[in-house]
Amino acid sequence: MSILIKNGRVIDPANKIDAVLDILIENKKIAIVADDIKSQADTIIDATGRIVVPGIVDMHVHLREPGREDKETVATGTSAAAKGGVTTVLAMPNTNPAVDCIEVIELLKEIIREGAKVNVLICGTITKGRMGKELSDIAALKKNGAYAISDDGCSVDSDVLMLEAFKKARQSAILTICHCEDKKLSGKGVINLGFNSTRLGLRGISNESEYNRVARDVELAEKANAAVHIAHISCRESVEIIARAKRKGIKVTCETAPHYFSLTDDALLGYDTNMKMNPPLRSPEDLEAIKQGLKDGTIDAIASDHAPHTENEKDIEFERAEFGKIGLESGVSVSIMELIDKKVLNWIELVEKIALNPAKILGINKGTLSVGADGDLVIVDADKEFVLEKKNIVSKSKNSPFIGRTVKGLVEYTICNGKVVYKI
Amino acid sequence: MLWTRKDLLGLEYLTPEEIGLILETAESFKEVSTREIKKVPALRGKTAVNLFYEPSTRTRVSFEVAAKRLSADVINIATETSSVRKGETLIDTGKNIQALKADIIIIRHNCSGAANMLASVLDISVVNAGDGWHEHPTQALLDMFTLKEKLGKIKGLNVAIVGDIAHSRVARSNIWGLTKLGANVTVCAPEMLLPVGIEKTGVKTSSNIDEVLKNTDAVNVLRMQFERDECAAFPEQLDYYKKFGITEERLTKVKKDIVVMHPGPINRGIEMSSGVADGKNSVILDQVTNGIAVRMAVLFLVAQAREAKI
Amino acid sequence: MKEKAKILDREAINRSVMRIAHEIIEKNKGTADLCVVGIRNRGVYIARRLAECIKKIEGAGIPAGALDITLYRDDLALASGQPLVRKTEIDFDINDKKLILVDDVLYTGRTIRAALDALIDFGRPKSIQLAVLVDRGHRELPIRADFVGKNIPTSKQEIVEVHLEESDGNDEVLIVGKE
Numbered sequence: 001m002s003i004l005i006k007n008g009r010v011i012d013p014a015n016k017i018d019a020v021l022d023i024l025i026e027n028k029k030i031a032i033v034a035d036d037i038k039s040q041a042d043t044i045i046d047a048t049g050r051i052v053v054p055g056i057v058d059m060h061v062h063l064r065e066p067g068r069e070d071k072e073t074v075a076t077g078t079s080a081a082a083k084g085g086v087t088t089v090l091a092m093p094n095t096n097p098a099v100d101c102i103e104v105i106e107l108l109k110e111i112i113r114e115g116a117k118v119n120v121l122i123c124g125t126i127t128k129g130r131m132g133k134e135l136s137d138i139a140a141l142k143k144n145g146a147y148a149i150s151d152d153g154c155s156v157d158s159d160v161l162m163l164e165a166f167k168k169a170r171q172s173a174i175l176t177i178c179h180c181e182d183k184k185l186s187g188k189g190v191i192n193l194g195f196n197s198t199r200l201g202l203r204g205i206s207n208e209s210e211y212n213r214v215a216r217d218v219e220l221a222e223k224a225n226a227a228v229h230i231a232h233i234s235c236r237e238s239v240e241i242i243a244r245a246k247r248k249g250i251k252v253t254c255e256t257a258p259h260y261f262s263l264t265d266d267a268l269l270g271y272d273t274n275m276k277m278n279p280p281l282r283s284p285e286d287l288e289a290i291k292q293g294l295k296d297g298t299i300d301a302i303a304s305d306h307a308p309h310t311e312n313e314k315d316i317e318f319e320r321a322e323f324g325k326i327g328l329e330s331g332v333s334v335s336i337m338e339l340i341d342k343k344v345l346n347w348i349e350l351v352e353k354i355a356l357n358p359a360k361i362l363g364i365n366k367g368t369l370s371v372g373a374d375g376d377l378v379i380v381d382a383d384k385e386f387v388l389e390k391k392n393i394v395s396k397s398k399n400s401p402f403i404g405r406t407v408k409g410l411v412e413y414t415i416c417n418g419k420v421v422y423k424i
Numbered sequence: 425m426l427w428t429r430k431d432l433l434g435l436e437y438l439t440p441e442e443i444g445l446i447l448e449t450a451e452s453f454k455e456v457s458t459r460e461i462k463k464v465p466a467l468r469g470k471t472a473v474n475l476f477y478e479p480s481t482r483t484r485v486s487f488e489v490a491a492k493r494l495s496a497d498v499i500n501i502a503t504e505t506s507s508v509r510k511g512e513t514l515i516d517t518g519k520n521i522q523a524l525k526a527d528i529i530i531i532r533h534n535c536s537g538a539a540n541m542l543a544s545v546l547d548i549s550v551v552n553a554g555d556g557w558h559e560h561p562t563q564a565l566l567d568m569f570t571l572k573e574k575l576g577k578i579k580g581l582n583v584a585i586v587g588d589i590a591h592s593r594v595a596r597s598n599i600w601g602l603t604k605l606g607a608n609v610t611v612c613a614p615e616m617l618l619p620v621g622i623e624k625t626g627v628k629t630s631s632n633i634d635e636v637l638k639n640t641d642a643v644n645v646l647r648m649q650f651e652r653d654e655c656a657a658f659p660e661q662l663d664y665y666k667k668f669g670i671t672e673e674r675l676t677k678v679k680k681d682i683v684v685m686h687p688g689p690i691n692r693g694i695e696m697s698s699g700v701a702d703g704k705n706s707v708i709l710d711q712v713t714n715g716i717a718v719r720m721a722v723l724f725l726v727a728q729a730r731e732a733k734i
Numbered sequence: 735m736k737e738k739a740k741i742l743d744r745e746a747i748n749r750s751v752m753r754i755a756h757e758i759i760e761k762n763k764g765t766a767d768l769c770v771v772g773i774r775n776r777g778v779y780i781a782r783r784l785a786e787c788i789k790k791i792e793g794a795g796i797p798a799g800a801l802d803i804t805l806y807r808d809d810l811a812l813a814s815g816q817p818l819v820r821k822t823e824i825d826f827d828i829n830d831k832k833l834i835l836v837d838d839v840l841y842t843g844r845t846i847r848a849a850l851d852a853l854i855d856f857g858r859p860k861s862i863q864l865a866v867l868v869d870r871g872h873r874e875l876p877i878r879a880d881f882v883g884k885n886i887p888t889s890k891q892e893i894v895e896v897h898l899e900e901s902d903g904n905d906e907v908l909i910v911g912k913e
Contacts, residue, residue, distance in 0.1 A: 193620055194620055194621055195620065195621030195622075195624045197619075197620065198590075198596075198619040198620050198621050198622055199436065199596075200536055200537065200558060201536035201537075201555070201556050201557030201558030201559070201593060201596060202536050202537075202556075202557075202558075204620065270540065270544075271536075271537035271540050271541060312513075315513070315515055316513055316514065316515075317514060317533070317535035317537065317538050317541065318535060318536065318537040318541070319535045319536065319537075319556070320535065449818075449819045451821060452802065452819040452820055452821045452822070453819065455821055455822055455823075456805075456822075459855060459856060460855075460856070460857070461855040461856075463855070464805035464806065464852075464855070465805065465806055465851070466804070466805035466806075494805075721819070724805075724819065728817075
């Protein structure tokens with residue numbers, strides 16, 4: 001089984017390549033990257049005028065299985081991933097049951113073997129049941145295949161317990177991903193605290209509720225000399241704290257999501273529950289700071305925080321609707337529109353954020369088109385404009401904040417482990 | 425000037441001309457309630473549904489009287505005893521009411537944005553009778569109508585709104601309406617009850633009631649709800665009364681003909697003294713009377729606009 | 735719209751109003767219990783002019799009111815453009831009065847039907863008589879005027895425009911032909 005991709009503009013930041021080249025994938029691996037490859041292949045794809053990038057590594061995805069198969073399953077979620085050019089996802093552990101022990105990991109592995117269309121990496125919980133009371137057996141999680149630990153959706157409130165978690169994570173050489181939110185400050189808030197929350201008469205969530213916890217987690221990670229990855233940062237102060245920590249040499253990385261550099265809390269003015277997410281859409285100043293953080297390298301990665309919810313959970317009163325929105329299928333288009341077209345990042349830099357850096361953070365042999373790397377790549381028509389329509393959504397849930405928007409950049413082929421898993 | 429909206433959801437997005445039209449139309453309707461036969465056939469054959477998710481007597485009754493004086497049939501749905509209790513969603517309830525061929529839903533809901541949500545999925549008219557902390561447009565309209573009636577104009581008036589601004593839909597609607605019509609508005613509350621960025625609406629803020637009242641033509645006093653968590657800073661209601669209560673003593677130091685309003689129901693001895701509530705400056709009962717005319721105007725206009733579109 | 739033909743000028747209108755005033759007094763044998771109510775907008779001005787004429791003739795003033803029939807219209811739903819609701823101002827008791835209802839043009843009769851409904855809500859006059867400046871025919875209801883300034887045969891395609899000093903700056907009645 002071999003695939004030859006001809007004449008695409010190949011972007012591979014690991015090898016500093018941005019050139020029109022051919023790529024041959026053989027035996028599930030990148031075999032040759034060169035000018036004008038003369039080789040017989042089972043499949044030949046003409047990628048003239050197209051962008052060829054390593055498969056996207058999305059380190060923040062909720063696949064909802066096991067437990068909430070009505071929202072999403074591994075099968076439907078990874079189909080959505082394939083459509084969005086995502087070849088590797090890190091599945092968040094806030095399932096039911098939560099991924100806090102070997103039994104659930106084994107169950108999840110079985111589900112993945114059966115249904116996954118792309119690579120699914122497992123993330124375990126920091127604490128049992130994500131309750132913030134008692135640590136999971138972090139060493140066992142790691143040993144049985146977890147790539148990271150996170151209580152995503154919650155932050156571990158106890159400083160003592162969190163410090164302990166960082167220490168255990170370091171001993172097991174596993175990454176800790178922190179959802180940074182001080183619930184004492186965010187309380188019953190549902191949107192960004194500001195003039196818009198006042199106009200809409202909704203309870204606000206302050207920047208402080210996020211960055212206070214970012215500061216704490218960075219400090220505890222430093223104390224434990226552990227690696228920490230801060231999930232979905234949304235506000236200016238978080239960027240500043242992480243920039244300072246990086247200058248200090250603390251092992252901190254972070255991600256943001258496409259909605260934080262494309263939408264502000266103005267999007268809430270019609271009470272659209274698909275715009276309700278946590279952390280919330282912030283102010284224009286925060287959006288600018290996120291873009292700046294991407295540009296100057298403070299923000300390492302872009303992840304979707306794909307959070308499917310059924311229409312029953314969204315088509316209700318705003319305050320009662322679930323937080324979260326889907327994003328696997330729209331991420332690359334929104335990133336091209338907001339970052340490439342607006343000259344925030346060049347292609348090399350964008351591919352670092354969506355593929356190379358997340359792969360490095362997770363310690364996997366992906367995110368690059370180096371010879372010998374896993375045969376994951378995506379072919380994108382970067383100039384193609386189209387309208388994101390609800391009827392075209394593959395994910396089981398349809399809660400996209402971008403429905404009805406004209407975006408740019410269409411995934412034409414997704415190749416995962418040397419196999420075409422999606423083509424237009 | 426034409427009214428083209430099938431719904432009335434709030435005053436934030438109305439133009440000054442639209443607000444003016446409602447107030448003008450209400451003037452005509454006020455006369456109807458002075459007749460021996462207080463009824464006109466304008467909405468004969470139309471059905472208005474009062475869908476109230478929060479207990480409210482005065483607003484519901486006011487809408488009911490308004491609709492009946494327009495000859496509409498009125499149905500009251502008390503959510504405690506309806507299918508809503510069985511878990512029916514707001515949208516389903518709305519669609520069922522629409523399927524009954526009702527023409528107008530008047531909704532009161534404790535969630536901000538509930539009226540907007542209903543209006544976006546229904547073809548029939550939706551009138552917001554108060555949603556969460558968001559808006560209570562007819563209350564603000566009747567407040568402005570009363571002000572105009574008592575002081576002859578709105579433009580240039582100095583109006584103070586006193587009380588829990590942060591959690592008040594009455595305050596928000598009044599702020600939008602009054603600023604659009606050119607009044608100078610000051611909101612006065614303990615710091616923690618002033619919502620973030622409120623000055624961006626064009627109002628001044630203050631926490632000194634005596635200072636604010638000095639130059640004020642009218643003061644709108646909000647109901648304090650001490651049962652809210654957010655009011656925990658005032659465990660002592662007397663403390664609030666001392667610092668912000670409108671008393672006869674305070675009124676001796678201000679314009680003699682200051683107009684005192686309250687959306688009701690009044691907490692006597694908390695927001696204002698009984699003497700002020702029943703005194704010569706109080707227009708609280710005029711507000712109730714004017715509420716009928718304003719709501720008649722709103723019901724008439726939205727029903728007309730919807731007819732025009734069909 | 736094409737040509738306009740002037741049917742009545744200022745003098746003709748004045749003469750018509752004066753004649754109707756005389757007829758009203760004659761038919762009602764004086765001004766006792768008499769009152770006039772004009773239908774908004776232009777009926778109100780004609781009603782006031784009638785009241786003035788009657789005062790000139792008899793020396794006794796009679797009360798004049800204004801009636802807005804918007805809320806009683808049977809075509810509210812069909813109205814092209816939105817009817818503006820204006821004030822009704824009848825600040826006298828109409829019970830047992832001989833009430834002269836006044837409008838500028840009598841056409842289908844539907845406005846008068848609405849006005850009668852409205853008046854009945856205000857009380858029970860002894861009688862209601864109808865005075866109009868122009869009767870252009872094409873009745874759709876069994877209604878006729880008691881006092882008419884001028885009968886003008888028209889086609890349904892034509893429009894009768896009444897201009898009055900109070901609202902339009904000059905007095906004239908025109909027929910506008912549609913193409």
